[in-house]
Amino acid sequence: MKKIALLSGLVAALFAFETATAVKKDINIKKEYVANIYSPSQVMVATRVMGYIKKINVEEGDVVKKGEELFVVDPxxxxxxxxxxxxxxxxxxxxxxxxxxxxxxxxxxxxxxxxxxxxxxxxxxxxxxxxxxxxxxxxxxxxxxxxxxxxxxxxxxxxxxxxxAKVKSPIDGVVTMKMKKVAEMALPGYPVLVLSDIHNLKAKSFVKEEDIDKFKIGMPVIIKVPAIKKEFKAKVSTIIPSADPATHSYIVKYTFETTKGLLPGMYAKAEVTIAKKEAVLVPFSALTSRSGIVGVFVVNGDIARFVPVTQIGQVKDKIAVKGLNGGEKVILYPPANLSDGQKL
Incomplete structure (x- = not known):
């Protein structure tokens, strides 16, 4: 009998579920908005003499230094x-x-x-x-x-x-537009290239009208740039008070603390804290779904109870949810065959 009891204990231990405690706390509700990096300082580079373009030394996207030769007009x-x-x-x-x-x-x-x-x-x-x-x-x-x-x-x-006849770059910048080709006529006052200043960069987003009231001048923002896998601290510097009549979106601009590694035109995401809420945090591994409903399994004595929850945010490796009170023990990595009311 002792051997049977010991064997039963080992089997129970083998199939025991790992659990974690749901924690109630105030969290920052964050939202991400698509953004792009741009330079407010653009230079239209034109020739001061008329003539056919003999050579262009740069392409769109090239980074150039002040004084670097950009193109040559046939002399x-x-x-x-x-x-x-x-x-x-x-x-x-x-x-x-x-x-x-x-x-x-x-x-x-x-x-x-x-x-x-x-x-x-x-x-x-x-x-x-x-x-x-x-x-x-x-x-x-x-x-x-x-x-x-x-x-x-x-x-x-x-x-x-x-x-x-030899046109040089007036600034340190990046070529954002090439408006002429070799053998085309260059005329004084008509730009051949457009340069953007890489030392003066900002970011901007288009924000829907239902969210614009959440933005304030000076509020902190995190700008995430996937291309270089970096995050940058920034602040809201400008909110354009006129919406696009077609999309009902407002332009919000951000100023960086540092722009090292950034280039005009880069894709980014602006992470903004839009509110504070009381929520219950559970590990991501506790979430599951049954019949298309997202929820967690809560240990109630020796019974597993399925409790539907609503996700409202993420805090590091935890998910903030509504539907729990906090203090519950939730089952991690619940198997697919675990059902509501099942005895543990």
Missing amino acids: SDIYSMLNQARGALLQAQSGVLMAEMAYADAKKDYERFKNLYEHGAVSKRDFEKMTLNMNIRKKQVDMAKGMLKQAKAGLAMARNQLKY
């Missing part, structure tokens, strides 16, 4: 402009030289006629002609120097145009 037309400017400079320099030589001759004639006039050897009229001729030659020198200055400015502009 053939600019070289022609540069050669014309050099020719104009040589012509202006020659004009100055000739004007100065003519002025020097006119000044000598003036000095000679002045001396003759003072001694009565020439008439006043002839002396005035020499004076006028010298003044005209002086004006011509001034005009020639003005043209030389203009020619130098033209050459400097042509050289700058050549420099502008």
Whole structure:
């Protein structure tokens, strides 16, 4: 008899159910909203010269550094402009030289006629002609120097145009849009690339109208980014008070504490605490279903009772539910053949 009793005890121990105690406590009710990372600082990169695009060194999604060459405009037309400017400079320099030589001759004639006039050897009229001729030659020198200055400015502009043929990045950023292709015409003021500043990133979500009252400026948010498997602390910085009439959604923007590792366009989820509630926590392994109804099995003496529950949230590895009072012993990993009222 003792052996039979011992064997029965071992069998009972073998088939004993593992249990856990349901705990009642106040929990934070959290909700996740789809979000995306974006840069509020975008730069439209355009050329300052007109010409066909000879080369584009970047693609959409590429990260670029300030000063990095982005694309090159064919400089053939600019070289022609540069050669014309050099020719104009040589012509202006020659004009100055000739004007100065003519002025020097006119000044000598003036000095000679002045001396003759003072001694009565020439008439006043002839002396005035020499004076006028010298003044005209002086004006011509001034005009020639003005043209030389203009020619130098033209050459400097042509050289700058050549420099502008190579377009470089004005910021550290990421290429978010490529609007032209190689061999297409680039025009001043029309962007070829769009860059986003990677040092100034934010996130934003579209929030349904029934949830918008749960958001407050400054409230903490956790931004989860699956692509890099990281979470970032953030705060609600902006709530756009005008809804999209088609979706009845509001835009909510978040500001990060740090953005290391983030890039514009990344998919994210914004986890927001929307309320506090009293709930009962049970291990996830206690949940089961019978006839499509979710519930847990509670130990009631030596009987297993199926109690329907409603899930209202998750706290780490525990599920917050309604339907229990707290303090109950719930069966973990209940087998599929366990039924309500079954003796344990």
